[in-house]
Amino acid sequence: MSDKPPRYASWTHGKLPLPELAEMKRRGEKIVMVTAYDAPSARLADEAGVDMILVGDSSGMVVHGRESTVAVTMDEIVLMTQWVARGAKRPVVVGDMPFGSYEASDEEAVRNAVRLVKEGGADVVKVERGGTSVARARAIVDAGVGVMGHVGLTPQTSTLLGGFKAQGRSVDQARRVYDEALALGAAGCFAIVLEAVPAPVAEAVTRALAVPTIGIGAGAACDGQVLVWHDMLGFYQGQAPRFVKRYANLAAEITGALGRYADDVRSGAFPEEQHTYAMPNEERELFEAELEGASEHH
Ligand code: KIV
Numbered sequence: 001m002s003d004k005p006p007r008y009a010s011w012t013h014g015k016l017p018l019p020e021l022a023e024m025k026r027r028g029e030k031i032v033m034v035t036a037y038d039a040p041s042a043r044l045a046d047e048a049g050v051d052m053i054l055v056g057d058s059s060g061m062v063v064h065g066r067e068s069t070v071a072v073t074m075d076e077i078v079l080m081t082q083w084v085a086r087g088a089k090r091p092v093v094v095g096d097m098p099f100g101s102y103e104a105s106d107e108e109a110v111r112n113a114v115r116l117v118k119e120g121g122a123d124v125v126k127v128e129r130g131g132t133s134v135a136r137a138r139a140i141v142d143a144g145v146g147v148m149g150h151v152g153l154t155p156q157t158s159t160l161l162g163g164f165k166a167q168g169r170s171v172d173q174a175r176r177v178y179d180e181a182l183a184l185g186a187a188g189c190f191a192i193v194l195e196a197v198p199a200p201v202a203e204a205v206t207r208a209l210a211v212p213t214i215g216i217g218a219g220a221a222c223d224g225q226v227l228v229w230h231d232m233l234g235f236y237q238g239q240a241p242r243f244v245k246r247y248a249n250l251a252a253e254i255t256g257a258l259g260r261y262a263d264d265v266r267s268g269a270f271p272e273e274q275h276t277y278a279m280p281n282e283e284r285e286l287f288e289a290e291l292e293g294a295s296e297h298h
Helices: 019-027 039-047 074-087 106-118 132-142 155-161 171-186 199-208 250-267 281-296
Strands: 031-035 052-055 092-096 124-126 146-152 191-195 213-216 224-227
Touching: 019 031, 039 052, 039 074, 052 074, 052 224, 074 092, 074 106, 106 124, 106 132, 132 146, 132 171, 146 171, 171 191, 171 199, 191 199, 199 213
Parallel strands: 031 052, 031 224, 052 092, 092 124, 124 146, 146 191, 191 213, 213 224
Antiparallel strands: none
């Protein structure tokens, strides 16, 4: 990143303006998005020059230890979005609408999207799937909130898809992914996430849309990429999805550090002099005399 403040900085308090994302696509500049779920992580992503932070319902799995994203609640996403919004100054903060928060009606979708913005501090929201989500996305945009679409592998409805599987490998599926992405674009979404979609399908969608595509397991032709914080930073030892590139191995760093801490506590090597607070000698002597006096009275 250049040292010069971006030209929009003074009139958006440093926040990347939403229309700038479509401009980046036009200029061929890749958009960088990552998930985050708390203030210190958001601050680090901001410092690293990330453009968008998704407060994803992937938190249900990578933070809260669930088997899927289905049980994640609005209250959880609102709280985490508040934390992230405090840490992220420049990146656009995307609040993920959890399963059950937008399916039933346009009214409920708008109410929950507005809650994520007003209470959570999200800049925009994200919804999964085509189908009824297209009308929901349009209703939320009409209410004045930016919406990111999400097609391909949609974890909230993975049961219907037969599990966490790539989508669009047959011509019928490819057509469905393509049509859903274009319908969400026409409904006013400012960007579309393409998850676990073959590269030729993602490329066709990216070519057909004026708004940016953000890929996760969708190849290099997408206008931007997103990865889940815990996957890309190696917060766990197990197998990550095929599309993840690990940029760090923090699980090994953290268990190593905790192991050294445990050894030091058990051996008495920690804490040392430098980690403790001193007391002036005369105060210490008075304190000890007081304790002695007190013990003589008992
Ligand atoms: O919840 C999430 O983190 C997501 C990304 C995988 C796009 O939806």
